[in-house]
Amino acid sequence: MENKKTKSYSKLALARRIIQAAAFVLFPGLFISTFSALKSIYTAIIGGTFSMAANAGDLVLTISMLLITVLTGRFFCGFLCSFGALGDAIWWLGKKLKIRRPQISEKMDRMLKYVKFIVLGGIVLLVWTLGVSLLSGTANPWTVFGMYATYKGWADLSALLSVGALLLLLIGIGSLYIERFFCRYLCPLGAVFTIVSRIRLFKIRKPTPYCGNCRACTKHCSMGIPLYGMDVVKDGECIDCMQCVEICPKDNVKTNPKPAIAAAAAVVAMSGMYFVGNLADSAASAQSAVAAVQLSSSSTTSAGQYVDGVYTGSAAGYHGTTTVQVTVSGGLITDITVLSSGDDAQFLTRAENGVISDILSTQSVAVDTVSGATYSSNGIIGAVTDALSSALTGTTSTQTVSSSETTTASGSTTTATSDTSTASTTQTTTSTAATTSSDGTITLADGTYTGTGTGFRGETSVTVTVEDGTITSIVVNSYSDDERYFTRAESTVISEILTNQTPDVDAVSGATYSSNGIMEAVANALNLEYTSTVTTNGGQQNGHGHH
Numbered sequence: 217m218e219n220k221k222t223k224s225y226s227k228l229a230l231a232r233r234i235i236q237a238a239a240f241v242l243f244p245g246l247f248i249s250t251f252s253a254l255k256s257i258y259t260a261i262i263g264g265t266f267s268m269a270a271n272a273g274d275l276v277l278t279i280s281m282l283l284i285t286v287l288t289g290r291f292f293c294g295f296l297c298s299f300g301a302l303g304d305a306i307w308w309l310g311k312k313l314k315i316r317r318p319q320i321s322e323k324m325d326r327m328l329k330y331v332k333f334i335v336l337g338g339i340v341l342l343v344w345t346l347g348v349s350l351l352s353g354t355a356n357p358w359t360v361f362g363m364y365a366t367y368k369g370w371a372d373l374s375a376l377l378s379v380g381a382l383l384l385l386l387i388g389i390g391s392l393y394i395e396r397f398f399c400r401y402l403c404p405l406g407a408v409f410t411i412v413s414r415i416r417l418f419k420i421r422k423p424t425p426y427c428g429n430c431r432a433c434t435k436h437c438s439m440g441i442p443l444y445g446m447d448v449v450k451d452g453e454c455i456d457c458m459q460c461v462e463i464c465p466k467d468n469v470k471t472n473p474k475p476a477i478a479a480a481a482a483v484v485a486m487s488g489m490y491f492v493g494n495l496a497d498s499a500a501s502a503q504s505a506v507a508a509v510q511l512s513s514s515s516t517t518s519a520g521q522y523v524d525g526v527y528t529g530s531a532a533g534y535h536g537t538t539t540v541q542v543t544v545s546g547g548l549i550t551d552i553t554v555l556s557s558g559d560d561a562q563f564l565t566r567a568e569n570g571v572i573s574d575i576l577s578t579q580s581v582a583v584d585t586v587s588g589a590t591y592s593s594n595g596i597i598g599a600v601t602d603a604l605s606s607a608l609t610g611t612t613s614t615q616t617v618s619s620s621e622t623t624t625a626s627g628s629t630t631t632a633t634s635d636t637s638t639a640s641t642t643q644t645t646t647s648t649a650a651t652t653s654s655d656g657t658i659t660l661a662d663g664t665y666t667g668t669g670t671g672f673r674g675e676t677s678v679t680v681t682v683e684d685g686t687i688t689s690i691v692v693n694s695y696s697d698d699e700r701y702f703t704r705a706e707s708t709v710i711s712e713i714l715t716n717q718t719p720d721v722d723a724v725s726g727a728t729y730s731s732n733g734i735m736e737a738v739a740n741a742l743n744l745e746y747t748s749t750v751t752t753n754g755g756q757q758n759g760h761g762h763h
């Protein structure tokens with residue numbers, strides 16, 4: 217007879233729910249960051265660009281998460297992962313709604329659990345190694361889910377009409393019927409943890425001789441592990457949710473150290489390492505930013521670095537060119553006036569009110585765009601950047617004009633081509649990457665080119681391969697932006713550039729600067745003109761077609 221006795225909600229279960237809720241709010245990016253850190257290390261190694269300094273944050277996060285998992289098991293999944301917490305919440309909701317749940321046979325459950333290894337293998341091989349734009353950006357459910365943390369307003373809601381949102385919905389439906397549906401069958405990070413935690417030192421023991429016919433723990437195991445036949449849980453699927461400990465009517469499920477102590481140690485260690493990883497990232501970013509400020513005014517600037525004067529600059533807004541006048545006094549930006557713009561007054565005013573005051577108060581052009589007026593914001597930011605490129609201390613008005621820039625009618629320039637210091641970047645491209653014929657058609661010469669652009673926190677470097685006149689591959693060599701923003705931008709922007717054969721594609725909402733950094737770097741590599749504002753998709757083959 218199955219023992220149906222259950223305990224009241226224990227302190228441990230309550231603590232777990234509180235930690236899950238806190239992690240959902242405090243570490244929304246932990247799942248994405250951890251997976252992205254793995255990816256960054258992997259791609260840096262296979263791309264030959266790995267360095268301890270540049271990858272410090274990723275290394276700290278990855279190694280510590282894996283080490284802690286070896287020591288304690290998957291407390292990450294049981295306590296900290298917001299995607300797992302979402303699964304638990306939906307499962308709880310399904311219970312409250314009294315949804316009839318199917319019985320999944322052990323055999324079927326075991327087979328389905330292999331699917332996540334196929335997902336992981338597919339991502340590593342196709343996406344990370346070959347750069348196939350499968351499940352990239354908002355086509356990826358966990359990116360769409362992670363947007364709750366970076367949500368910036370109505371503009372981000374467009375992500376709800378994406379493939380990723382549809383997959384997220386399907387995962388949500390699956391989670392109503394099968395506990396931890398995504399974790400059991402689909403999660404690629406879970407697949408990594410499953411492998412690593414097989415050698416965990418922290419073990420759950422439940423000597424079967426004391427169990428009799430009871431199967432309560434098996435029935436309540438959130439990962440569907442057939443516990444009834446086990447004296448010690450060695451299964452890598454165990455996520456340390458401790459539901460088996462909670463449910464056992466005979467107090468027969470034991471751990472050493474006690475669950476609460478192990479959970480507290482693991483959670484504190486993982487949270488701490490997350491902060492240390494972020495600190496390492498910030499330190500690396502700060503270094504890049506110092507270098508980048510010499511290259512572009514898109515980096516955070518320090519007060520007093522500009523030469524006093526009145527400067528004019530232009531960049532593309534939503535409809536045509538936006539031109540601004542920037543006044544520098546005492547080395548500080550003291551006034552910004554929009555002289556002309558083709559944008560609708562409604563959007564322009566919103567952008568002006570938000571962006572200009574932000575630039576003045578931060579003395580930096582690395583400011584957020586105004587939600588719902590992204591293009592107009594970018595027009596102003598780009599134009600101020602253009603104006604300030606002439607005002608940077610120590611720069612001259614001489615410009616290193618790329619071959620395509622000579623075809624620019626408006627005179628609008630961008631950070632990619634704005635000042636002499638561009639020449640000191642690691643660019644290895646030759647000026648023959650793109651040639652413009654008299655009718656404006658741009659032809660790309662076969663070869664491999666490296667270029668740089670400016671993201672949110674500093675430089676982004678890419679290598680672009682052109683074969684048969686077509687851009688066939690774009691590999692990110694390095695970047696300084698926060699992982700979660702960059703990852704959101706990376707896969708979508710790269711696949712869009714490959715599809716449209718132009719660096720002028722839509723920026724990823726909520727990751728505009730990282731997107732622009734990639735586009736600018738690709739344009740820089742190919743010697744194509746790039747404006748920091750983006751156009752709609754559909755640029756002609758081999759042409760940037762954007763002014």
Ligand code: SF4
Nearest residue numbers: 293297300399403406
């Ligand atoms: S299996 Fe994946 S989604 Fe589930 S808790 Fe672990 S990392 Fe998060």
Ligand code: SF4
Nearest residue numbers: 437454455457458460
């Ligand atoms: S064995 Fe216990 S701790 Fe592990 S997943 Fe199942 S219920 Fe949770």
Ligand code: SF4
Nearest residue numbers: 422427430432433464
């Ligand atoms: S460990 Fe506890 S809950 Fe699990 S079968 Fe034995 S007595 Fe039942």
